Amino acid sequence: MAPSGPGRPRRAPTALLLAAALAAACAGIPFVYLVxxxxxxxxxxxxxxxxxGRVLExxxxxxxxxxxxxxxxxVLGTTVAVVLTRVSVPFPRLWLLASSLPLAxxxxxxxxxxxxxxxxINGFAASWLLLSAVTVPYVTLPVAAALRGAAGDLEGVARTLGRSPLSAFFVATWPQVRPAAIAGALLVALYSLSDFGLVSLMRFPxxxxxxxxxxxxxxxxxQAAILALLLVVLALIVVTGERSARGRLARRPARAVAPREVGRGALLALLPVVAVAPLVGVAVPLLGLLQRLLQAETLRSIDGPRLLAAVGATIGVALAAALVAVLLALPIAVLAARYRGRLVSTIESVGYLGHALPGIxxxxSLVFFSLAVVPALYQTTAVLVFAYVVLFMPKAIGNVRAGLGDVPASLVSVARTLGDSPLRAWLRVTVPLALPSVGIGALLVAIATMKELPATLLLRPTGIETLATELWNRTVAFEYGAAAPYAAVLVLVAAVPAAVLSGIRTTAKEEL
Incomplete structure (x- = not known):
C-alpha cells in the first residue's frame, strides 16, 4: 500500500488491518445476513x-x-443558500441557524x-411537504459553504458581458457549487427512502x-427480507451517487463575494423563502406540541416514573452506542487517514455500509440474525446498541478520519526523532489534536440514536421503552395528549448534545 503522505509507513501494520477489518465485518453483518x-x-x-401489485405500489x-x-x-435549499450568502440580510447568522433547525x-x-x-392530514402531499421541510438543510448547509468558497470574479465577468444576475449565477457559479448541491440532494433522497415514522403517521404506504x-x-x-433487500438496493444506488458527487467537490481558494444590497420589497419577498422550512418543519410542529402539552388533561396524565424511565433508557443506549461506535470507527479511521490501497478502500467502504441501510x-436483519445464530441475545440491549452502531458508525468514521487527517505528519515525525515509539508518539501528538473530532463523532452518534425509531421498535428488550418508542406507541393509538410529554422531552434531551456539539465546533474554529 502506498503511504498517504510523506514520512508515513509504506505498509499498514497487520494488527491495524485486522482490527479495521473486524470492525468493518461487524458493520456488514446485517447486510450479509439479509442477502x-x-x-x-x-x-x-x-x-x-x-x-x-402491492409491492410495486x-x-x-x-x-x-x-x-x-x-x-x-x-431547489429550495439552493435558493436559501444563495439568499443567505449573496444577499445582505439582517442578522445573517441568525437566519442560517434558523434554516438548520429542522435537522434537530x-x-x-x-x-x-x-x-x-x-x-x-395524511397522504402523499403531507408526506412530501414535511419531509421536504426537515431535509432542506441537507442542501442549504453544504451549498452555503460552497458558495463562500466559490470564485466570484467569473460571475462579475458574466455580468459585464450582458448576463442577468440569475443567468450569470448559473453560468459562472452554479458549476462550482453543483457537486455540493448534488451531494446534499442525494442525502435527502436517502433520508426519504429510509423514513418510516412520518410516512406511517401520514398513512402513506x-x-x-x-x-x-x-x-x-x-x-x-x-417477504420482509426480500422487501428489505429491495430497499437496500435503492439506497445503495443513492449512496454510490453521493460518494461520487462528493469526490468531485472542488476545493480551491477564491475571492469572497460581498453580499449585495437589495431593496426592502425584494428583501421582504426573499425572507419568507428562507423561513418556509423552519416554519413548516419546526415552528408549526412545536406549537402543536406545546398546545397539547399545556392542556390540563395532558398535565394530569403525565406518568412521571415512566417518563423518567424512558429518559434514562434513551440516554443510556445513546451513550453506549456512541462509545462502541467510536471504538469500532477508530481503527477504520486511522487506516483510511494514513494509508491507501484497494484493501484500505474496501474496508472503509464496508464500514460506511450502514449509511445505506435504513433503520428498519x-x-x-438483526432480528433474523439473533434468532438464528445467537438466540440468547434476541431482544437484549446488546443487539439494540449494535444496531445503532451499524447505522451510525459512518458518522464517527467520517469525523474521526477528518480529525486524524488534519494532524500534520511532521509533528509525529518530530516526536519519533525525540525517542518516542510509534504508539507513544501517536498518543502524545495525534490523540490530543484529533480528540475534538472524536467528540463530534460521538455526539453525532448519540443524537442520531436518541431520534432513531424503526430499529428501536423491532429490537428493544421487553419492558424497556425509549422516548421515541413511547411517543410512537401513544401516537399510533391516537393518544396525542399522552404522547406530548415524551415528544417535548425528546426534543429537549436531543438538544443537549446538539448544543455541546455546536460549542465544540465553535471552539475548534476559534482555535484555527
Missing part, C-alpha cells in the same frame, strides 16, 4: 414477491416521494405536531411501511 435470508427463499419466491410510492422531496429540497426535529415528531395542529407490515402483521420473514432494514 443470505433473501437468497434462501429461492428465485421463484423472490420474483413472485417483487411482482405483486410500495416501490413506486417510495421512489415518487424520494424524487419529489429531493427536487424540492434541491425528528421527522415523526414533525408529523406528530402537524397531526395535532391539523387533524386529518412505502417500502418501509410494507417491510414493517410483512414482519409484524404476518411475520412473513421471507438493520432492525429486521
Amino acid at each position: 443470505v435470508r433473501a437468497a434462501g427463499a429461492g428465485a421463484p419466491r423472490v420474483i413472485e414477491t417483487l411482482g405483486r 410500495y416501490a413506486a410510492n417510495s421512489l415518487g416521494l424520494a424524487a419529489a422531496t429531493t427536487a424540492t429540497a434541491l 426535529v425528528p421527522s415523526f415528531i414533525a408529523g406528530y405536531g402537524w397531526i395535532v395542529s391539523v387533524p386529518g 412505502t417500502l418501509t411501511w410494507g417491510i414493517n407490515a410483512a414482519y409484524s402483521a404476518s411475520f412473513d420473514r421471507a 432494514v438493520v432492525g429486521l
